[in-house]
Amino acid sequence: DAGVIQSPRHEVTEMGQEVTLRCKPISGHNSLFWYRQTMMRGLELLIYFNNNVPIDDSGMPEDRFSAKMPNASFSTLKIQPSEPRDSAVYFCASSLGDRHTGELFFGEGSRLTVL
Amino acid sequence: QKEVEQDPGPLSVPEGAIVSLNCTYSNSAFQYFMWYRQYSRKGPELLMYTYSSGNKEDGRFTAQVDKSSKYISLFIRDSQPSDSATYLCAPRSNTGKLIFGQGTTLQVKP
Numbered sequence: 309d310a311g312v313i314q315s316p317r318h319e320v321t322e323m324g325q326e327v328t329l330r331c332k333p334i335s336g337h338n339s340l341f342w343y344r345q346t347m348m349r350g351l352e353l354l355i356y357f358n359n360n361v362p363i364d365d366s367g368m369p370e371d372r373f374s375a376k377m378p379n380a381s382f383s384t385l386k387i388q389p390s391e392p393r394d395s396a397v398y399f400c401a402s403s404l405g406d407r408h409t410g411e412l413f414f415g416e417g418s419r420l421t422v423l
Numbered sequence: 424q425k426e427v428e429q430d431p432g433p434l435s436v437p438e439g440a441i442v443s444l445n446c447t448y449s450n451s452a453f454q455y456f457m458w459y460r461q462y463s464r465k466g467p468e469l470l471m472y473t474y475s476s477g478n479k480e481d482g483r484f485t486a487q488v489d490k491s492s493k494y495i496s497l498f499i500r501d502s503q504p505s506d507s508a509t510y511l512c513a514p515r516s517n518t519g520k521l522i523f524g525q526g527t528t529l530q531v532k533p
Contacts, residue, residue, distance in 0.1 A: 312466070351467070351511065351523040364520070399466050412521070414466025 310334075312415035314400050320421045326388040329418045331400030332381055341412060342375055342385050343399040351399070357383065390422045426450055429512055429524030438533050442499040446512035446524045449493065453514035456488050457521065458497050461509045470497075470510070502531045 313332040321327055333340050342354040355365040360377045368375070372391070377383040387394055397419050401412040429446045436442055455474055459467035473479045476490045487496040495512050509526040516522055 350525040353520065356520075401466070411469045412467075414468065416464070416466050 312400055312402055312413055314398075314415035314418050316418055317416065318419045318421075320423065321390055322423050323391055324389045325422075326386065327390045327394075327420060327422075329385040329398050329400075329420070331383045331385070331415060333383070333400070333402030334413055335381070337402035337404050337413070338380070339403045339405060340377060340383050341401040341403075342383070343401065343414075344396045345399060345417070346396045354385070354398075387420075390420075392422045395420055395422050424449055426522050427512060427514060427524040429527055431525050431527060433528040433530060435530045435532060436502055438502060438504060438531055440502050440531070442502050442506070442529060442531075444497040444499075444510050444512075444527050444529070446495040446514075447493055448495065448514050448522075450514070450516065450522075451490070451493065452517045453522075454517070455515040456486070456495050457513040457515065458484075458486055459511040459513055459523070461511060461526065463508075467511055499529075502529075504531050504533050507531050 315330045338359050340357045343351050344354055345351045354367045355375045356363050357377045373387055375385045397417040399414050399417045401414045403412050427446055427448045457472040458470045460470045461467040471481050471486050473486045473488050476488050479486045483500045485498040499506055507530050509528045511526040512524040513521045
């Protein structure tokens with residue numbers, strides 16, 4: 309199994325630009341999570357999907373952030389417009405089950421730098 | 424106050440040392456307690472988990488939970504350079520959400 313696949317691995321952009329991060333979960337997993345990791349705040353849950361439906365988006369910082377999951381094998385996290393404080397590593401994770409079972413499988417992350 | 428507190432370190436030990444990594448938490452409703460390991464520039468991966476209070480051993484690793492003091496520990500025996508990573512504790516809330524600690528960075532020197 310290829311695991312959770314994220315792209316791009318690295319993104320450098322300028323303030324005000326739109327950023328789209330992509331994720332392909334492990335085949336057969338029905339829950340998908342987007343996390344953000346920074347030195348200051350650690351690993352924070354942004355949004356959680358179950359069976360392609362957003363269940364908990366309370367961690368999405370503001371309206372500039374949006375996430376979609378059009379089908380079971382693809383999700384996007386979009387930031388528009390981007391700001392320097394959005395610089396972080398964004399992780400996608402998937403799991404099997406309708407709640408956090410505890411065993412999340414993480415991708416390798418997308419490192420975002422907003423200048 | 425954060426729900427989960429973890430000293431970020433870094434912690435540096437010689438090869439073969441016993442390592443103790445710790446977290447405290449504030450929510451007495453937590454029942455499952457996970458430890459994730461994250462190598463540099465990689466995603467976290469589940470190392471082990473315990474349910475409620477008590478110990479759980481897996482090879483050189485022992486996870487311990489003391490619910491009376493809301494204290495979580497991970498012990499590594501005979502530490503190896505390959506154990507150098509960031510260790511994140513992650514209790515699971517009663518809504519099923521994982522609450523990650525800040526992570527402790529461990530370096531094991533040969």
